[in-house]
Amino acid sequence: MAKSTRRQWLKAGLAIGGLAAFGYSYRDVAKRAVDGLMNGTSGKVTLHRINGNSLIPEGNALKGWQAENAQAVSMTQCFGCWTQCGIRARVDRETNQVIRIAGNPYHPLSHDHHIAYNTPLAEALKNMGGESGLEGRSTACARGAT
Structure with missing residues (x-):
């Protein structure tokens, strides 16, 4: 040895x-x-029969953009690394806690074709939903989304 x-x-x-x-x-x-x-979750009762325990949507895009009143959407930056990508934080108004983090459609690092800064927020959020697929989505990296 x-x-x-x-x-x-x-x-x-x-x-x-x-x-x-x-x-x-x-x-x-x-x-x-x-x-x-x-x-697991087998055998545990979920909050909703079809949607399970999924989050309440940010809003409704069927007739223009109608935001969810119980939530606030804050466009900010991620400080998880030195790149400082743009993120969109959904905050519960009642508990003042962040519910979800996603990409900021106005930021050039979260989408290939970011939208113009003068685009109204309701229109920007409406364009990300529906049938636009990946073309209209805005993303955040795994570190920024946690």
């Missing part, structure tokens, strides 16, 4: 410390993942 050197002990200690820090930072995510794998 080879003799252990101080350098090998240091490398092993750093590797174990790094794994411990990583595991500690992801403990909540891992707990939810294991809980979902072990229990």
Whole structure:
């Protein structure tokens, strides 16, 4: 068996410390993942018979754009990295908590063909929905959407 050197002990200690820090930072995510794998949602009653536990939509685009009154839409920037992409945060007015984060249609980094800044918000949000498919969508990266 080879003799252990101080350098090998240091490398092993750093590797174990790094794994411990990583595991500690992801403990909540891992707990939810294991809980979902072990229990699932089978047999649990959902909030809605068809839509399950999905979020309330941002608004209704059938007759022009009609925003959901219980939510506020805030166009802002993501500070998850130094790129600072544009994001659209949906905030519950009652609890003042962010419900969902998506792409900002006005920002050049969230869409190939961002819309003009003078486009009204109702029109911008209406153009992202319906049958426009991926052409009208505005996205955020995985880090920005969490």
